Amino acid sequence: MRSAIHETFGNPAEVLTVEDRPLPEPGPGEVRVKMRLASIHNHDLLTVSGDYGYKPPLPAVAGSEATGTIDALGEGVEGLKVGQRVAATGRGTWADYFIAKAPGVVLLPDAVDDETAAQLVAMPMSAMFLLDFVHAHPGDWIVQNAATGAVAKVLATVAQTRGVNVINLVRRDEAVAELAALNIRNAVSTSAANWKEQVEAITEGAPIKAAIDGVGGPQAADLCAICGNGATVVSFGLMSGEPMEIPSGQLIFRGIEVKGFWLAKLLPEAPKPKVAALMGELVGLIASGKLTLQVDAIYDLADVAKAAEAAMQGQRIGKVLIRG
Incomplete structure (x- = not known):
């Protein structure tokens, strides 16, 4: 079968190649999935480059999330059957077939198309867990930067349905309109000299209890400056490539x-009923048309290096996907 392999860590557009690998066999409690579409997430690219919190043994098959149909069942798997359409996370999803743990497989209704299903788990669930992580309740105000990102757009949409108020910070004036087209409110462009005054006008002076930082660098200090006393600032991403800069006075x-947030640590420890309820909420929002997971481009698995290069470009409207 075709597999996207990297034998060294480095620039994904340079180190990824497509090679033939043996068909993997599911172990106890696992299923084999025939991949239809797989997502390229930022953490996938960071894993290939060697800059993520997890480094796979090399050579490695890249990718961590995909959708497809169950092709084989491992020993002891119950409640699933061959031919079912699923979304799943796992190691090595950028391949014609991949292995997933059966308890983490999500059965898909017809209302969820493949392009949505390919990105249904990692980013949307991060958004759901982030809202819980900052203890966001109806009527609260929170703020997030990098608001055109996949996680941020889901978080803003889900928060609105829950009655949680979100200030969505973007770097381009055009991005305000892009979010408005998705019915995401309260977007503010930090390119404006008076953006902090705009935030205060939107909140009408109400305290912002939490901030989610996906950028790092000096933007972290900006988030602190507009938050209320005792607020929580969550480090979620490092888009700038720079460490968070927070003046000591903000802390003292x-x-x-x-706090730092990493779904890979929280999800395995979460009660299964909670995870199921959050996934049900997500699927319901997608089926009703209230939540859209956007796609920028789709590449064949054979062109994985080109797909990775496209995924590393800024100002995309959505995910870059790989077709099996």
Whole structure:
């Protein structure tokens, strides 16, 4: 079968190649999935480059999420059958077939198309867990930067349905209109000199209890500056490639608390009923048309290096996907 392999860590557009690999066999509690579409996430690219919190043994098959149909069942798997259409996470999803743990497989209704299903788990579930992580309740105000990102758009949409108020910070004036087209409110472009005043006008002076930082660098200090005393600032991403810059006074005198968030640590420990309920909420929002997971481009698996290069470009409207 075709597999996207990297034998070294480095630029994904340079180190990824497509090679023939033996068909994997599912072990106990696992299923084999015939891949239809797979997502390229930022953490996939960072894993290939060697800059993520997990480094696979080399050579490695890249990818961590995909949709497809169950092709084989491992020993002891119950409640699933060959031919079912599923979304799943796992190691090595950028291949014609991949292995997934049966308890984490999501059975898909017809209302969820393949392009949505290919990106249904990792980013949307990060958004759902982030809302819980910052203890966001109806009526609360929170703020996030990098608001055109996949996680941010899901978070903003889900928050609105729950009555949680979100300030969505973007770097381009055009992005405000892009979010408005998705019915995402309260977007503010930080390119405006008075953007902090705009935020205060939107909140009408109500305190912002939490901030989600997907950028790092000096933007973290900006988030602290607009948050209320005792707010929580969550480090979620590092788009700038720079460490968070937070003045000591924000921590000492204003009681700002800084936390890190990584879904890979939280999801395995979460109660299964909670995960199932959150996934049900997501699928319901997608089926009703309230939530859209956008796609920028689709590449064949044979062109995985080109797909990775496209995924590394800025100002995309959605995910880059790989077709099996």
